[in-house]
Amino acid sequence: MSTKQNISLFDKALLLQATKDSVIKLNPVALIKNPVIFIVGLGAVLTTVIVITGGLQGNFSSFNLQIAIWLWFTVLFANFSEAIAEGRGKAQAESLKKNRTQTKARKLVGKQEVSVFAPELKKGDIVICEAGDVIPSDGEVIEGIASVDESAITGESAPVIRESGGDRSAVTGGTKVISDRILISITSEPGNTFIDRMIALVEGAKRQKTPNEIALSILLSGLSIIFLLAVVTLPAFFGYSLSASGLPGSENLTLPVLVALLVCLIPTTIGGLLSAIGISGMDRLLQRNVIATSGRAIEAAGDVDVLLLDKTGTITLGNRMATNFIPADGVTVEELADAAQLSSLSDETPEGRSIVVLAKEKFNIRGRDITNLHATFIPFTAQSRMSGVDLSSKDGKTHQIRKGSSEAIRTFIHNNNGFFPQKIKDIVTELARQGATPLVVAEDDKVLGVVHLKDIVKGGIKQRFSELRKMGIKTVMITGDNPLTAAAIAAEAGVDDFMAEAKPEDKLQRIREEQANGHLVGMIGDGTNDAPALAQADIGIAMNSGTQAAREAGNMVDLDSNPTKLIEVVEVGKQLLMTRGALTTFSIANDVAKYFAIIPAIAVSLYAGSNGVGPLSALNIMHLGSPQSAILSAIIFNALIIVMLIPLALKGVRYRPVSANVALTRNLFIYGLGGIIAPFIGIKLIDLLINL
Amino acid sequence: MTILEIIQILIFFSLLIGLTPILGKYMANVFTGNRHFMLPVFGWLERLAYRFIKVDPNEETNWKSYAFGLLMFNLTGFLFVFLIQLFQAVLPLNPAHLSNVSWHSAFNTAVSFMTNTNWQGYAGETTLSYFVQMVGLTVQNFVSAATGIAVLLALIKGISRKTTDKLGNFWVDLTRSTLYVLLPLSIVLAVLLVGQGVVQNFNSYETIQTLQGAEQVIPSGPAASQIAIKQMGTNGGGFFNANSAHPFENPTPFSNLLEMLAILLIPASLTFTYGKMVGSTRQGWTIFTAMIILLISGLAISLYAEYASNPVFGHLSLMEGKETRFGITNSLIWSTSTTAASNGSVNAMHDSLSPLSGMIAMINIMLGEVVFGGVGAGLYGMVIFVILTVFIAGLMVGRTPEYMGKKIEAFEVKMAIIAVLAPSFVILIFSAWASVSQMGLSSLNNSGPHGFSEILYAFSSAAGNNGSAFAGLNANTVFYNLTLGIGMLIGRFGVIIPVLAIAGSMGRKKITPLSAGTFRTDNWLFIGLLIGVILIVGGLTFFPALSLGPIVEQLLLNNGITF
Numbered sequence A: 001m002s003t004k005q006n007i008s009l010f011d012k013a014l015l016l017q018a019t020k021d022s023v024i025k026l027n028p029v030a031l032i033k034n035p036v037i038f039i040v041g042l043g044a045v046l047t048t049v050i051v052i053t054g055g056l057q058g059n060f061s062s063f064n065l066q067i068a069i070w071l072w073f074t075v076l077f078a079n080f081s082e083a084i085a086e087g088r089g090k091a092q093a094e095s096l097k098k099n100r101t102q103t104k105a106r107k108l109v110g111k112q113e114v115s116v117f118a119p120e121l122k123k124g125d126i127v128i129c130e131a132g133d134v135i136p137s138d139g140e141v142i143e144g145i146a147s148v149d150e151s152a153i154t155g156e157s158a159p160v161i162r163e164s165g166g167d168r169s170a171v172t173g174g175t176k177v178i179s180d181r182i183l184i185s186i187t188s189e190p191g192n193t194f195i196d197r198m199i200a201l202v203e204g205a206k207r208q209k210t211p212n213e214i215a216l217s218i219l220l221s222g223l224s225i226i227f228l229l230a231v232v233t234l235p236a237f238f239g240y241s242l243s244a245s246g247l248p249g250s251e252n253l254t255l256p257v258l259v260a261l262l263v264c265l266i267p268t269t270i271g272g273l274l275s276a277i278g279i280s281g282m283d284r285l286l287q288r289n290v291i292a293t294s295g296r297a298i299e300a301a302g303d304v305d306v307l308l309l310d311k312t313g314t315i316t317l318g319n320r321m322a323t324n325f326i327p328a329d330g331v332t333v334e335e336l337a338d339a340a341q342l343s344s345l346s347d348e349t350p351e352g353r354s355i356v357v358l359a360k361e362k363f364n365i366r367g368r369d370i371t372n373l374h375a376t377f378i379p380f381t382a383q384s385r386m387s388g389v390d391l392s393s394k395d396g397k398t399h400q401i402r403k404g405s406s407e408a409i410r411t412f413i414h415n416n417n418g419f420f421p422q423k424i425k426d427i428v429t430e431l432a433r434q435g436a437t438p439l440v441v442a443e444d445d446k447v448l449g450v451v452h453l454k455d456i457v458k459g460g461i462k463q464r465f466s467e468l469r470k471m472g473i474k475t476v477m478i479t480g481d482n483p484l485t486a487a488a489i490a491a492e493a494g495v496d497d498f499m500a501e502a503k504p505e506d507k508l509q510r511i512r513e514e515q516a517n518g519h520l521v522g523m524i525g526d527g528t529n530d531a532p533a534l535a536q537a538d539i540g541i542a543m544n545s546g547t548q549a550a551r552e553a554g555n556m557v558d559l560d561s562n563p564t565k566l567i568e569v570v571e572v573g574k575q576l577l578m579t580r581g582a583l584t585t586f587s588i589a590n591d592v593a594k595y596f597a598i599i600p601a602i603a604v605s606l607y608a609g610s611n612g613v614g615p616l617s618a619l620n621i622m623h624l625g626s627p628q629s630a631i632l633s634a635i636i637f638n639a640l641i642i643v644m645l646i647p648l649a650l651k652g653v654r655y656r657p658v659s660a661n662v663a664l665t666r667n668l669f670i671y672g673l674g675g676i677i678a679p680f681i682g683i684k685l686i687d688l689l690i691n692l
Numbered sequence B: 001m002t003i004l005e006i007i008q009i010l011i012f013f014s015l016l017i018g019l020t021p022i023l024g025k026y027m028a029n030v031f032t033g034n035r036h037f038m039l040p041v042f043g044w045l046e047r048l049a050y051r052f053i054k055v056d057p058n059e060e061t062n063w064k065s066y067a068f069g070l071l072m073f074n075l076t077g078f079l080f081v082f083l084i085q086l087f088q089a090v091l092p093l094n095p096a097h098l099s100n101v102s103w104h105s106a107f108n109t110a111v112s113f114m115t116n117t118n119w120q121g122y123a124g125e126t127t128l129s130y131f132v133q134m135v136g137l138t139v140q141n142f143v144s145a146a147t148g149i150a151v152l153l154a155l156i157k158g159i160s161r162k163t164t165d166k167l168g169n170f171w172v173d174l175t176r177s178t179l180y181v182l183l184p185l186s187i188v189l190a191v192l193l194v195g196q197g198v199v200q201n202f203n204s205y206e207t208i209q210t211l212q213g214a215e216q217v218i219p220s221g222p223a224a225s226q227i228a229i230k231q232m233g234t235n236g237g238g239f240f241n242a243n244s245a246h247p248f249e250n251p252t253p254f255s256n257l258l259e260m261l262a263i264l265l266i267p268a269s270l271t272f273t274y275g276k277m278v279g280s281t282r283q284g285w286t287i288f289t290a291m292i293i294l295l296i297s298g299l300a301i302s303l304y305a306e307y308a309s310n311p312v313f314g315h316l317s318l319m320e321g322k323e324t325r326f327g328i329t330n331s332l333i334w335s336t337s338t339t340a341a342s343n344g345s346v347n348a349m350h351d352s353l354s355p356l357s358g359m360i361a362m363i364n365i366m367l368g369e370v371v372f373g374g375v376g377a378g379l380y381g382m383v384i385f386v387i388l389t390v391f392i393a394g395l396m397v398g399r400t401p402e403y404m405g406k407k408i409e410a411f412e413v414k415m416a417i418i419a420v421l422a423p424s425f426v427i428l429i430f431s432a433w434a435s436v437s438q439m440g441l442s443s444l445n446n447s448g449p450h451g452f453s454e455i456l457y458a459f460s461s462a463a464g465n466n467g468s469a470f471a472g473l474n475a476n477t478v479f480y481n482l483t484l485g486i487g488m489l490i491g492r493f494g495v496i497i498p499v500l501a502i503a504g505s506m507g508r509k510k511i512t513p514l515s516a517g518t519f520r521t522d523n524w525l526f527i528g529l530l531i532g533v534i535l536i537v538g539g540l541t542f543f544p545a546l547s548l549g550p551i552v553e554q555l556l557l558n559n560g561i562t563f
Helices: A012-024 A035-056 A062-102 A196-204 A211-232 A232-243 A254-266 A266-285 A293-301 A312-316 A331-342 A352-362 A406-415 A421-435 A462-472 A483-493 A502-516 A528-536 A549-553 A565-589 A593-601 A615-619 A626-649 A659-688 B004-031 B038-050 B063-086 B103-114 B130-158 B169-196 B223-232 B253-278 B282-305 B327-340 B355-366 B378-397 B410-436 B447-463 B478-509 B524-558
Strands: A104-109 A112-117 A126-130 A138-144 A145-149 A161-162 A176-179 A179-186 A290-291 A308-309 A316-327 A375-378 A387-394 A398-404 A436-445 A444-459 A474-478 A498-499 A522-527 A538-542 A555-559 B206-209 B215-217
Touching: A012 A145, A012 A593, A035 A062, A035 A254, A062 A254, A062 A626, A112 A528, A126 A626, A126 B282, A138 A352, A138 A444, A138 B253, A145 A179, A176 A352, A176 A565, A176 B478, A211 A232, A211 A254, A211 A266, A211 A293, A211 A565, A211 B063, A211 B378, A211 B410, A211 B524, A232 A254, A232 B410, A232 B447, A232 B524, A266 A293, A266 A352, A266 A626, A266 B215, A290 A293, A290 A375, A290 B038, A293 A538, A293 A565, A308 A312, A308 A398, A308 A502, A308 A659, A312 A316, A312 A474, A312 A549, A316 B103, A331 A352, A331 A436, A352 A444, A387 A406, A387 A436, A387 A502, A387 B103, A406 A436, A406 B130, A421 A436, A421 A444, A421 A483, A444 A483, A462 A474, A462 A483, A462 A565, A462 B253, A462 B282, A474 A483, A483 A498, A498 A502, A502 A522, A502 A528, A502 A549, A522 A565, A522 B169, A528 A538, A528 A549, A538 A549, A538 A565, A538 A615, A538 B253, A555 B004, A565 A593, A565 A659, A565 B524, A593 A659, A593 B206, A626 A659, A659 B524, B004 B169, B004 B253, B004 B282, B004 B327, B063 B130, B063 B169, B063 B478, B103 B130, B103 B478, B130 B169, B130 B223, B130 B253, B130 B378, B130 B478, B169 B253, B223 B253, B253 B282, B253 B327, B253 B378, B282 B327, B282 B355, B282 B524, B327 B355, B355 B447, B355 B524, B378 B410, B378 B478, B378 B524, B410 B447, B410 B478, B447 B478, B447 B524
Parallel strands: A308 A474, A308 A522, A474 A498, A522 A538, A538 A555
Antiparallel strands: A104 A112, A104 A126, A126 A179, A138 A179, A145 A161, A145 A176, A290 A555, A316 A444, A375 A387, A387 A398, A398 A436, A436 A444, B206 B215
């Protein structure tokens, strides 16, 4: 399955399923989890009972029936929004489930191989996987090396290497071994594998309310209670006013009207959409190939204000690149480039390739066929710390071209009775000071010059950091480089701070310090060394290519193993919180218009003169057709607005990396002011339609 | 309106704005324990007080102990005032030989003064002896105001400190507020008022012959001292029944100005103290600005309503029920200030205000007494709204809500909602009860929507611990004495306890440092938001009730119908 697939908001099958689900969700046990909508449900039941008993007694009220119908719709629409959000996740989890159930595992018992079903595997079991086998469950490679197709969970078709020991030992159930043979020790209990958790999360089945969601639910329930007070006391006030107007007490407000008023006032819009917003937040993360182990993590992502970023892979491209050739005295730069290119032709390291590319770009030196040159490639070894070629020239002599660190080349030159010039020493020192890596090139006993290898800062990353700064997020670069190098790269990339010569325990220490100062820290990591820091950070994103330990320690897993993902995760978190705030504000602001629709409608007869129109109809500033149409319009608007806002809840409000103040002004204008104005227009339009 | 009246309004607000930072800074010094000029004067008294009540001033407590101390202190005060009323006939300083007070009236009065409400179901000069007024009520005038400040101080400590559960010492906060703030200010005001002719003696009432030959009882007593603290401590309970409309309480335009300023002075200055103590005066001024915008808007509507041509009588500016010595403008500055500030003293009868300005007075109270509000109480009530605003709108910047670096989470929201809910519950449920029961309706002097407004106003006043009344209601009945008394208790402690709980919870949190991603709570945008949330969350609840009271009355008045 590719999690990257985008499911249309109007997928037919999805809508159908969500419609079914929204009826199933009428179950009071499910409904009570959402207090605001539960109140609407109670009101709907009450009104329905009144309509039926009224009908049986022969005074059927079509007005009450319409109220009842729209109350039911309000509940159904709220359920629908949740169902559709869940449905999108479910669809994405469907193919994962197939993987899980059909897999057969080759379990190793003693030295005997036994075939068992994947769900029967327990923690600690050893299984064998060979080319073509699907890995039955999460585990750690304990023997061997293999290439694994992880497209089932990452959507990425290029296979990855998994080997015992080191930082690439974790394998995920449901992925497929393409070559070789590995022994895997199972690390998850049945039903709790990575895929199981992923399915549960995207389906929303085990979704726990997040802390902010709980707080918001309390606010919404509290507001509902306040408005409940306002509504239940109204018949008493009304009764007083009736008797003061000389009207009979029998004209007091009916229960359906009171229920309608209550439902209009309580925050049904945000109440109905709250869980859809939360689920779709998960969904948006998943579309970016990140799996959060809890909704809480996404919320925390919005709050993170310090990001610890590893230099390599996040800020710089993974490898150093050749950027310049600096020849020694008496050597032309072309000669140096030529030699450097020769020595790198068979060098498949990124540094080597970058030298070839640079030589071609600068001096148009083309690639040559090594065998035609009678050259032997000398690969890099830990002992020699050099690489290069041995060229057999026409005179039968063998020329040795080498490139390597200045230490290694110096030894090489000395062994060839050559001389290592002072100028080269100075260049090497100077380049190191600038944060670059000097690579010295030599031929036999002669130093030809220096290749300037440099960390290349990723394109656009500086812009990204300045956006983060605008959002109030501090970036800290972590690197094993010396302070000079680190400072140079930090300045070039535009990070706010850096840690040079950082050891894994320094990371942990730094996180603790930042947290003690009240910051929330986000980081991304892969190695076992990173596990403590990942666990300590408020947002710890483990790369999927990393170790099992790292994946267990973090609260998110990035399936693409892309270190820049951290920034996207922060954006998803912020967008989720913004959406929640925007719809809450919208919902509460709506109340103003609803009051102006309903109060004049219900109080029209009070203190009325001979024409039957009381003074409070002056508050009918929308000029709604009749009291009954006014109440109906308000309740219809209240129901329809939920449906109309479902796309917004699922997609999230528009997000831009701007400061808090700019974001607030913008959202307040749209959802606050809009929330006050929109219902005036909506209710008026519905009223016009009703009175057609 | 005349230019002279506009100048008076300008003078009033200039003085208020000018005095705010001066007194605010002084109070910040007092409450943080810094050196200040009153220390040599009353310092010995402070130390003596701690020795007497056996309190170590350096020992700080958590919110629960703080709340417990506060509740015990208030309970003791209540019992004392309750009992001396029941036995005032046998107690000294009773030259008018007033008899013992009925149990329900004594309950109501004791609760009323203990909760800083100063609702007076009785007529002051004909019910209570000098002893009860001085030893009972005046003492409560001081300590109930000091209690409000103490709660605020605990909240400030909760906001400004981090990762601690220590919120200070209730007894220290109480003593310092009384000794260094309320007492000196009251003495200054009392002396100034005596200079204007306010009575201050222990004489018995005099019976004189009027020019028409009728007999009139001229009351007297230690009025100036009680008036000073009733104004300063947002108490409002008059020495005489007519309160500050009585010439012995408020003799001259200058005394009127002083008394009006005194209503708002401490609540306004506390916003500065707050800013100073939480480490950002901008935060204080932000709250001050939101408050003064609400106050001036209310005043503007009231002025409009009163100066507008009365549709029934056809001429401008009705004076019935207003004090002719002060005129309409000064009556309205007072009525909006006294209702905004939870004071409740009056210099005109709110019952006689036009429906619209009566409604403004009522809304000021219903909003939860947060427009300056009671001493301490107004500001901690406002912080509740600030927390709600931050929570509702703060999410829109893409972070979980925080106020001054403190995360606003489920517990704070729960407590804030309780604090908003408690007074709303009293106003709505008790008003509903009164408007359908014979016990409630029989006390009404007026019919129609105005009668309903009287009921609504009474319970709003009790719940908001305001104490002013739409005078048309006879509240000295068992029903009203009890319901209003219970209403005052819920309105007071139903807010104080959640506020202290919030203080405790916030004190334990870490402080997130300010950054560009922080939701700012010290700019104009936030002021607008805060006002919006106060009006929508605090005000809309009462829209149905208000529309059946003052709104419909004003609309009827426009049609020429009165009640």
